[in-house]
Amino acid sequence: MAEDSGLTPQAEDFAAWYTEVVQAARLVDYSPVRGCMVIRPYGYAIWELMQRALDDMFKATGHRNAYFPLFLPQSALDREAEHVEGFAPQTAVVTHAGGEELEEPLVVRPTSEAVIWPVVADWIQSYRDLPVLLNQWANVVRWELRTRPFLRTTEFLWQEGHTAHARAEEAQEEARRMLGVYREFMDDWMAMPVVTGEKTPSERFAGAERTFSCEALMRDNKALQAGTSHDLGQNFARAFDVQFQTVEGRHEHVWNTSWGVSTRLIGGLIMTHGDDDGLSLPPRLAPYQVVIVPIWKSNDQRAAVLERADELEAGLAGRARVHIDDREHLTPGAKYFEWERRGVPLRLEIGPRDLAKDQVVLVRRVETEDNRKRP
């Protein structure tokens, strides 16, 4: 391993280490707008892998994706008292458009309950229309005072599930089920230790009856709220008049839930596995699971080594995400350094000596010594 990564050691200043590693691994860049974050291709690839896994899990639990608008009328947000009180201080509001002042300001969604339920209310007439199990992948804006890449940004990407049920117990069950889905994802995909539990009234989602959360444990011994699931009771149903007719012919308000995880998960991933050498990614969420570093001197060697590298890549096709780093102008050492700091789990080195012995050198990101293995 590299003796000096150029990064501030975690033990010295964990926050400094974090801000350095997100840059060094080329996950993000800063934007001209305060608190907003550019997610670079390597960072976005991690998000795409998370999205795919979570989306499959949501579909498997009966949810369908939809998309609701970015803007909501100020009056819609105002309809649930606690909700508006909680979110109003954090909203970005559009007052002008098309060169004129708007009659009613438009709020950029901080979350979509107030966008979704006024519309979906009309989709629900009878108990036969329930449950409604929706999910949406979207961006939201919350005007946070202090921001950090992935962990707290003004605009962030997330997934928000919104459901409506005929009975209180069903909604409670749904809120707990999705908390379990999050926990499963964090365990199985992220290899991130979490504690699940219920939030105190003061930490509860604005407008919820109960908020459950996954608290992830970071290497600096702090907890990170990594996912939340809310039992909304009938608060939003009353605010947006979402009713259904029961078997007996009565009219009742539905019982709602909402639940979400965001790009903050990437921050959790970084703080769970990263070390003083940089990022370290669990294989299931690594954009490149294997990087092949070919080594050569002469052109003949180069051709032979690259041919072997292609064979290896072909052999792994469909089983692993492989990248061959055949850049000409960098020495092998520079490539080792770069891919270690960017968290690639496995590195294969192939040079003339390996060709002669019909072997490759395999190095794992999480270990310090080399292992030699035959292909």
Added chain:
RNA sequence: CGGGGCGUGGCGCAGUCCGGUAGCGCGCCUGAAUGGGGUUCAGGAGGUCCGGGGUUCAAAUCCCCGCGCCCCGACCA
């Protein structure tokens, strides 16, 4: 929003106290030699010194007013 730190080529910084030709390292471009743990040498490109005023023969440097960023705290996915 309170406290602290900082704005100088793409990045990291020195120079500011004590005003006098814009510097260093990395990166980038060209060429050659290298190539199994951040290659080496030679040549080269790249800067409204955050912005606006002021003082001065002369301002990155001194004075005034703004703006922005980072970190800590409180608040939040």
